[in-house]
Amino acid sequence: MTQISYRLPSVEVDDKAAVQSLQQELARWFDVEFSIYDGFTGDLLKQGAGQPHLTQTVDRDLVQACAERFSPQFLTGDDYLELYALPVRTRENRRYVAVSAMLLREVDPTQVRSADLVRWIATARPQNPATVEKLGLAVFEKLRAEGRWRKLETEVDSVSSNLTSTYEEISLLYALIENLRLSKTDEDLAQLALDTLDECLPAKGFAINLLAVAQEQEVTYKYKARVADKLLLAGECDFDLESFGRFVEHVNLQPGDPPFIANAAVTRDSNWPFGDIRQVILAPLFEGENLFGFIAAFNHSRNAEFGTIEANLLKSVGGILGIHAGNRELYRRQAEFLASVVRALTSAIDAKDPYTCGHSDRVARVAVRLAQELQCDPEKLSTIYMAGLLHDIGKIGIDDSVLCKPGRLTDAEYEHIKLHPELGHRILADIRQLGECLPVVLHHHEQWNGKGYPQQLAGEEIPFLARIAAVADAFDAMTSDRPYRKGMPIEKVAEILQRGAGEQWDVQVVDAFFSCINEIVEISRHERENLSLDVEQWV
Ligand SMILES: [Fe+2]
Structure with a gap:
């Protein structure tokens, strides 16, 4: 047949x-x-x-x-x-x-x-x-x-093609969400989006415009505000900040507007001022009411029209970037607030004991240098810096007559002053953001041989950062002038530290001290400058 x-x-x-x-x-x-x-x-x-x-x-x-x-x-x-x-x-x-x-x-x-x-x-x-x-x-x-x-x-082909494209879209959104970490900058995340967008959105060029974040005061700490607009481009995209700004102004998206889509019907009009753009989508980077920038796709790769599917994808990407930018800004403001609190507290210690003015700042800087020498990561550097600034905060609760006494302390006076680590711990205990600093504040007077205070911890029982702070604290105390004595010469200090290694101080911290002794001397000589908590700025 x-x-x-x-x-x-x-x-x-x-x-x-x-x-x-x-x-x-x-x-x-x-x-x-x-x-x-x-x-x-x-x-x-x-x-x-x-x-x-x-x-x-x-x-x-x-x-x-x-x-x-x-x-x-x-x-x-x-x-x-x-x-x-x-x-x-x-x-x-x-x-x-x-x-x-x-x-x-x-x-x-x-x-x-x-x-x-x-x-x-x-x-x-x-x-x-x-x-x-x-x-x-x-x-x-x-x-x-x-x-x-x-x-x-045909239907299977179409479903399969849709699935592939949906899979790519989901992969992009997932990759972005996975990278929604505060440690990632807005630029990092935007670049990640640009690197992947062309796999799921058929456009010849992409642009992400990140707007500057308005600043209320000097930025400190690790999370810096973006001080100027930025424009990231991918593919064929002949824009600079100025021309992109004109484009955004022309589109004039209002809060709550859906993404802007323009195809031939609009771009062929003689009033369309962007001759090279035949198809375009523009979506905002938003977080709640806050606008952090824009994302745009230019010119369909097959010269077809952009529709709601492409626009919604760009809107989702814009939403994720916006949320990230919003979270970072929120965190930056929190960090800024925390920096203000630490500044206020450090000033309080200085006001209480003017003779040791700058001690906390120097201890903080020296401790960071030691921590660097000991291969600590940036998070630890930040913590030791804050802890260095705050280590003697408990002295706020010590009687002035004892704290400022020019001369030897009696046993009772010494016992009184030995309360300051615990007092400091109590003062800061409720500030959750300073939680990492608490062990340093409490244990910076412990000694390797267990003869320190307040808990007579010994060896590695003493938190590592507290052992670093102890060396930095001792170094600054010995080298600083006091009303009743001049600061010791560095040779003498070095000798004391050498002798106390393995007794009062951790040997590896003292070794680190000798590895960078010249830099530490230099750091301790610097007058107290702007009290910046941005470790990266000055380390
Ligand atoms: Fe102390």
Whole structure:
């Protein structure tokens, strides 16, 4: 049996090719040619070879009705001839009706008046109507099943393509969300988005504009405010800050507006001022009410139009970048507030004991240098700096008469002053953001041999940063002038530290001290400058 090989035409195949293909396929099945009609208009598209004139003049209404009813049928005929019609629908929503004249029995040509029919009868073979109907139905169902199959294939292709693109979109959003860490700068995250966007959004160029964050005061601590607008670009994108600013101004997005989309209908207008931009999406970087910048995609990579799918993706990316920028700004403000608190507390210690003015600051700086030498990470450097500033905060609770006494302390006075680590710990205990500093404040007078205070911890029981602070504290105490004595020369201090290594102080911290002794002397000589908590700025 002949296998159906007719494939419903694809979108690319024009009507002519589709009609020819259909005609050939039906000829193989029925052994006669079919004339092909347009099922919508009833027009004859192609006359079947060897078909009588009759199949050129089928009534349009009959063709249209057959296409509409969508089942094969005998249209009309007489005692020896019938017109058989077979409707076909394609997935491009075309409708054809194939019509062929069928000879039902042997006819004496002399009984036929039309010369056209005589010619046809001479070559046509009589067909059994029941057989034609059965065959027609089989072919019809076969074609219909193939049509459904092709349609399903198209749907699967489309779903698969959508899934791929959705997967890429989700991957991008996931990667961004995964990187929503405060340690990442807005620029880092924006760059990550730019690196990945072209995999899921068909644009030739992308831009992310990060707006400067308004500053209320000098920025300190690790999280700096962005002091100037920034523009990050990817792909073909001929913008600078100034021209991008003009573009944003032209679009004039208002809070709550959906992303701006412009395609040819807008960009072809003579009033469109950005000649190179044929398609564009612009979305804000927002966090609540706060605007942190804009994200834009320029020129569709296939010169097609941007739609809501692309716009929503860009909006989501803008939302994530906005949330990150908002969180960082919030954190920066918190850090700024914390810096103000630490400043106030440090000033309070200085006011209480003016003779040791600058001691906390010097201890903090020296401790950071030691911690660096001991390979501490930036977080630890930040902690030891804050802790250095605050280590003697408990002296606020020590009587002035004892604290400022010029001369030797009595045993009772010494016991009183030894309370300051615990007092300091108590003062700061409720400031959660200073939690990391507490062990240093409490234990900076412990000694390696367990003879320190307040808890007589020994060796590695003493928190590491407290052991660092102890060396920095001792160094500054010994080298600073006091009303009752001059500061010791560095050689003497070095000798004391060397002797106390493994006794009063941790050997590795003392070793670190000697590794960078010159720098430490230099650091301790510096007058107290701006009290910056931005460790990176001066380390
Ligand atoms: Fe102290």
